[in-house]
Amino acid sequence: MLEKGLEAETKTHVTDVVTAADKAAEALIVEALRRERPDDAIVGEEGAAHAGTSGRTWVIDPVDGTYNFHRGLGWWCSALALVSAGATTGEDDVLLGAVHQPVTGDSFVGGPTVASTCNGKRLPALVDRPLRESCATTYLHPPYFQGEIGAAFARAVQGVATLRMMGSGSLDAMAIARGQCDVLFQHSVPDWDRLPGAAIIRGAGGESRVVHAAGVDWHVAGVPTAVADVCAALLGD
Structure with a gap:
C-alpha cells in the first residue's frame, strides 16, 4: 500500500497521523481474532470495539510508528496485547504481548509468565544496570518541554x-527486550x-510501571x- 501512495490524516497534531494502511491492518487483525477467539473482547486504536464474554480483551495497535511508516522510515511495527480485564488496565492485568516488525520480519511474543522470544x-535475560549506565528511549512533544511535564522529563x-x-x-x-537499550519512559x-x-x-x-508525576501518568519499562531510577527522577525524589 505504501508503494502505491498513501494519504495521511492528522488526528491530534501533525505527527499523530493515520493512513488507510492502519485501518486495513486493524481490520485484518480483528477478522482473525473474531474467527479464532470469538468470545474475547477487542479494542483497537483505529476504532475497533467488540464486546466479549471470556473476561479477556485484545488491545490492538495496527501500525505503531505511523509517522515513520508514512515517511519511509523503517522503525514501525504492528502490536497487540491480551489482558484479563477491560481496555483500561493495570500492569498486572496484561497476559501476553506480540510485536511484528515487517521491515525485518522479526516477531516477538512474551508476557509476565511466558518467556519472551524473537x-x-x-531472548537472553536482561542485564540490570543503573540509569547512569543506560541507553534510554523516550519521546516528548516539543510543546511539553516547558512547565511541570518538561521539568520531570528533564530530571529523568x-x-x-x-x-x-x-x-x-x-x-x-x-x-x-533484546538488550539493545535499557529503559523507556513516556507520559x-x-x-x-x-x-x-x-x-x-x-x-x-x-x-514495567506506571507512575504519576507532574500531573500525568508516565509509562516506564x-x-x-x-526503571526505579527513572521513577525516582520523574517524582523528584
Missing part, C-alpha cells in the same frame, strides 16, 4: 548515559502503545534498576 528463539533525561527518540514505543520496547501512553511492549519486556526479566 522468531521462536528465547539528565540521569541517562545516552538517549534515543525513534518514534515507535513498541519497537523501542523490543530493543530493550500519557495509551494501552495499545504500552501493553504489548511492557508484556514482552517483563517476559525477558524486566519491569526496562531493566529493574534503571
